[in-house]
Amino acid sequence: MEKLLLLLLLLLQQQQQAASHSTVEYLPGLQGRLPFPLETGYVGVGKDEELQLFYYFLESESEPTTDPLLIWLSGGPGCSAVTAIVNGIGPLRFVEQVYYGSMPSFVLNPHAWTKIASVIFLDQPINTGFSYVTNEVAYKQTDVQAFDYVYEFLRKWLSDHPEYISNPFYMSGNSYAGKMIPVVAQLISNGNTAGKEPFVNLQGYLIGSPGTLRPQEDNYQILFSYGMGLISDELYKSLEKNCGGEYTNIDPNNKGCANDFRIFKQLVKNINGEHILEPFCTYDYLQGPYQMSGERRLLDEKLISLQRQDKCASDWRKHMKYWANDPKVQEALHVRKRIIGSWVQCNKISSVGSPPNYTLTIDNVVPYHANLSTKGYRSLIYSGDHDYSVPFQSTQKWIKSLNYSIVDDWRPWNVNNQVAGYTRSYSNKMTFATVKGSGHTACRYKPEECFGMFKRWINHDPL
Numbered sequence: 001m002e003k004l005l006l007l008l009l010l011l012l013q014q015q016q017q018a019a020s021h022s023t024v025e026y027l028p029g030l031q032g033r034l035p036f037p038l039e040t041g042y043v044g045v046g047k048d049e050e051l052q053l054f055y056y057f058l059e060s061e062s063e064p065t066t067d068p069l070l071i072w073l074s075g076g077p078g079c080s081a082v083t084a085i086v087n088g089i090g091p092l093r094f095v096e097q098v099y100y101g102s103m104p105s106f107v108l109n110p111h112a113w114t115k116i117a118s119v120i121f122l123d124q125p126i127n128t129g130f131s132y133v134t135n136e137v138a139y140k141q142t143d144v145q146a147f148d149y150v151y152e153f154l155r156k157w158l159s160d161h162p163e164y165i166s167n168p169f170y171m172s173g174n175s176y177a178g179k180m181i182p183v184v185a186q187l188i189s190n191g192n193t194a195g196k197e198p199f200v201n202l203q204g205y206l207i208g209s210p211g212t213l214r215p216q217e218d219n220y221q222i223l224f225s226y227g228m229g230l231i232s233d234e235l236y237k238s239l240e241k242n243c244g245g246e247y248t249n250i251d252p253n254n255k256g257c258a259n260d261f262r263i264f265k266q267l268v269k270n271i272n273g274e275h276i277l278e279p280f281c282t283y284d285y286l287q288g289p290y291q292m293s294g295e296r297r298l299l300d301e302k303l304i305s306l307q308r309q310d311k312c313a314s315d316w317r318k319h320m321k322y323w324a325n326d327p328k329v330q331e332a333l334h335v336r337k338r339i340i341g342s343w344v345q346c347n348k349i350s351s352v353g354s355p356p357n358y359t360l361t362i363d364n365v366v367p368y369h370a371n372l373s374t375k376g377y378r379s380l381i382y383s384g385d386h387d388y389s390v391p392f393q394s395t396q397k398w399i400k401s402l403n404y405s406i407v408d409d410w411r412p413w414n415v416n417n418q419v420a421g422y423t424r425s426y427s428n429k430m431t432f433a434t435v436k437g438s439g440h441t442a443c444r445y446k447p448e449e450c451f452g453m454f455k456r457w458i459n460h461d462p463l
Helices: 002-018 082-087 143-160 177-193 214-227 233-243 255-268 294-307 316-325 327-332 366-373 392-400 447-458
Strands: 019-024 038-045 051-058 069-073 092-094 106-108 118-122 169-174 202-208 378-384 406-415 418-426 430-435
Touching: 038 143, 051 082, 051 143, 069 143, 069 177, 082 092, 082 118, 082 316, 092 316, 118 143, 143 177, 169 177, 177 202, 177 366, 214 233, 214 255, 214 392, 233 255, 316 327, 366 378, 378 392, 378 447, 392 430, 406 447, 418 447, 430 447
Parallel strands: 069 118, 069 169, 169 202, 202 378, 378 430
Antiparallel strands: 019 038, 038 051, 051 118, 092 106, 406 418, 418 430
C-alpha cells in the first residue's frame, strides 16, 4: 500500500513539473498591482521531461479570445526572453537612470505588442534564463534538438491552454531566432499535415535582424561599414580587390587580404555592433550581485557611477542583471527554488557543461524560407538600418535569392507622418522592412515605430 501511495505521489509530482503555471500580480520595480495579465510557468520537454522550460505569458490587453497568439524567441542562442518583455515588445521599460543599489524601476511601455496580441516569451534552449535541466546528459544539445523542443513545448502549452488553439498563431523573435523560427515553423507545418494534436493554427512568422546565413552576414559587414563611413574608400576598394568579397575564410597566404582585413578589424573594434551610433560599453567592472557584500557593492557602484556619467552607467543591461537576480523578483515570478547560480542575460551555453553542451548545426535556413513560401504563410522580415552584426544588405540578398516577384516596390513607410523606414513586398507574402535609426533589436531603439509596423502587418494592412 505504501509503495502504491509513493508511486502515485511521484506520478503527481511529475505531472505538476511537466506543466505548472502561476499568475503574477505584483513585480518589484513597479508600484501597485500589474495593470496587465501575466502568467509564468514551466513546461517539461524531452524523453523524460528532463528539460524544464520557463515561460512568461502575457495575454492581449484587447481581445484575447480572438487576437493573434505569438511565441517570442530571443537570440543568442542562450539569451533570456525576459529582456524582450522589459526592453523590447513587452509592456515594461526600465527607467533610464544611474543605478545606486536600489531596485531598478519600471515605466509602462505604451507601444507594447501585447496591446493587440497575446505573447508567450520562452527561455530556451537549455539553461537559458530560468530554464534548467534535471540531468547532465540533457546538457548536450544541437540546433535540431533545441528546435524540436520548442515545437514540443508549444504543443504541450496549447494542450494546457486549449482556449488559444483557434487563435491565429505566429512565430516571432530576433537575431539567432532567425535560425529557429523557420525551422520550427516547418515542424509545425509538417505536424499539422501529419495530423498531430493539438493543431497549431500557424499563419506566418516575423523576425527582426534574422541570423540566416552566417558567412554571408559576416561578409556584408564590410559593405555596411563602407556605406556608413566607418572605413575609407581606399580600404574598401583594396579589400574588394585583394579578398574578392570573401572575408570569413581568408587564405593566410593572401598577405594583401589578411593585412587589409586586420586594418578593417582595428577600425571597427570599438564600434557597438548592435547599433553603431550607440556607445561601446564594456561590463568587466560589473560584478555579480552576490559576489560581494551589499555595502561594498553599493560603494563600488557609486564610485563607478561618479566616474561614468554616460549612457553606459545607466544601461538597461545593468538594471536587468540586478533586477532578475533579486530573490524578491524570482519569488514574484514563481521561479523554482532549485535554480542555482546567477541569472545572466545571455548564457554562453557553448562553454557550459562537459562536453560543450550546445552545437550549432544549422548554418543556412534559406531553404526553410523557400519551402514555407510554397505553403502560403505570411512573413515579415525587418532590419535595423544601423545594425552591424546582421547587415540589412545581407538580409535583402537572401530574400532576393528566393526569386519571387515584387508586388509593392521599395518605398518609405511612415509613423506620425515621418519616415520610419523603407519596405518592399513580394508575391510569396513576404514583406521586408528597414527600421530607420534602429539597431539589432529594433524594438528596443524604436518602440513606437516597431509597434506601428507590427500593428499594420498583423492586421493585414500595408506598412
